[in-house]
Structures are given as structure tokens and as C-alpha cells.
Amino acid sequence: MSTASGASESVEGGYDRTVRGRYYDLLFAGKDYAADGATLRTLLNAENPTAATLLDIGCATGRHLEHLRDEFDVSGLDLSAELIAQARGRLPGVPLHVADMRDFNLGQTFDVVTCLMAVIGYALTLSDLQRSIQNMTKHLSPDGVLIVEPWLLPDSFIDGRVVHNVVGQPELAVSSMYVQRRVGDICVFDIHSLVATPDEGVVYSRARQEIALFTDDEYRAAFALAGLVVRRVDPGLHGYGLYIARRQGSRASTANVNLP
Numbered sequence: 001m002s003t004a005s006g007a008s009e010s011v012e013g014g015y016d017r018t019v020r021g022r023y024y025d026l027l028f029a030g031k032d033y034a035a036d037g038a039t040l041r042t043l044l045n046a047e048n049p050t051a052a053t054l055l056d057i058g059c060a061t062g063r064h065l066e067h068l069r070d071e072f073d074v075s076g077l078d079l080s081a082e083l084i085a086q087a088r089g090r091l092p093g094v095p096l097h098v099a100d101m102r103d104f105n106l107g108q109t110f111d112v113v114t115c116l117m118a119v120i121g122y123a124l125t126l127s128d129l130q131r132s133i134q135n136m137t138k139h140l141s142p143d144g145v146l147i148v149e150p151w152l153l154p155d156s157f158i159d160g161r162v163v164h165n166v167v168g169q170p171e172l173a174v175s176s177m178y179v180q181r182r183v184g185d186i187c188v189f190d191i192h193s194l195v196a197t198p199d200e201g202v203v204y205s206r207a208r209q210e211i212a213l214f215t216d217d218e219y220r221a222a223f224a225l226a227g228l229v230v231r232r233v234d235p236g237l238h239g240y241g242l243y244i245a246r247r248q249g250s251r252a253s254t255a256n257v258n259l260p
């Protein structure tokens, strides 16, 4: 986070020690995680009806896990210690790990591995995309299903789109905004935030996030390299599509699920 000088600090993953990490749930309160949970449960029941264990990679404050925990024995992982601390408050007793999707090793496998809401785009290079998918595959049980929700494909990115998230409470106001910019195949979010509280008054800060725009071919090649067969379902949960992958030779799904 920066001071009023306006210098922007790039924080790996973009959430630790930033306004968007501290107020994550409030800033994204409009997101319907219950609906996502219902859609994922329907999808997973069709894909792998006997699935019992689930790992969510980039779980942030655990809001998807909250809506999956009744059906699965859930675990979560995120790069941000700050977000995992918030997830621990929401999900007592659930195994939650501060780790990096590119090199984590939990020493166990899961029937379902999810990576939702563009988390995969934080692997900024092709080789890190491939490492991440290989690492997720290492944590899949033999008939396991890997669900990856990608970030925008390069053709759909709108350079110059203005994004503004706000919180308005009696003793807390947050206004966080950026203009989406494209630098090569990376989206750069130069995020400016104002936070007002009775104790600290109004505080300005600035942080930077970067997310890669991988192509459909690059995603598919990363799954193939990890030995997975993959299909893409559109529009998926939020209009970005969903990649549904499993090991070659594993029990093929006969599922034909229509997502809302």
C-alpha cells in the first residue's frame, strides 16, 4: 500500500496489505457465491457423483467453500495470508493453507480441485500457467475433476474499462477504482483507494494488480501438457467460461450439464 505520495506498490497476488484485501468481502458483497455454489454442486454431481473431497485454489476469504462444505470435505489455499486469516474466521475447522498455486505441495489428492474467478490469470507467464496446472493435477485423485474458471480471453478484454467498487457504512466508507489497461498480454490494474474511518480519517492508498490474458489454445495446451483431457463450457459461472478437465483414461463423464 502506498502513502499520499501516490507511489504504487505491487504486491504479489495483489491482495495482502491492500485495501482490496482488507475489505474484500465488503467490496465484493454483490457477488452471488450462493448461486455459484449451487451451480458447482449441480455440475460436480453430474461430473463425479462419488466425489467427497474438494480443494479450492485461490479461495480468498472462503466464500465458495462456504457453499460447498455441506456436500464436500473442503480445503482451501491462497497466496494471501490476510485473506486466509479471514477465511479461517468464516470456516473454523476447515484446512486452509497459505501457499502459491505454482508450487504448493499438500501431500494429498482431492476428488475435485477448483480454481475460480480468474485466479489462474495471476500465473503471469506461460510457464507459470503450465506449472500451476501441473501442480493442480498432482493433487487430483485418479478420477478427480479439475475445474478452472479462466480470466478473459485476449479478444474480449476492453482496454479502458472503468471499475469502481464502493462500501458505504455509517463508520466506514471505501471507494476503490481503476481503469483496466492492457500492456502486451497482461492486464494492469493501477488501483486507487480512499478509506474513511472515525479513527484514521480519510486515507489514500494505491496498489497494482496484474493478470495475464491467456488464449484458449494456451489454456488447452497447459491441460494437455499435464496429461488431462479438457472441455470448455460457456458461459460458465460469470461469462468467462469454465474448463473441466480430468486425467486421460479416467472414468469419462457422461454428463451434459446446462449451466444457467
Ligand SMILES: C[S@@+](CC[C@H](N)C(=O)[O-])C[C@H]1O[C@@H](n2cnc3c(N)ncnc32)[C@H](O)[C@@H]1O
Binding pocket: 012, 013, 014, 015, 057, 058, 059, 060, 061, 063, 064, 077, 078, 079, 080, 083, 099, 100, 101, 102, 115, 116, 117, 118, 119, 122, 123
Ligand atoms: C479475484 S480473487 C478470486 C478469489 C476467489 N476465488 C473468489 O472467487 O472470490 C484472486 C485470488 O487469487 C489469489 N492468488 C493470486 N495469486 C495466487 C497464487 N500464485 N497462488 C494462489 N492464490 C493466488 C489472490 O490472493 C486472491 O485471493
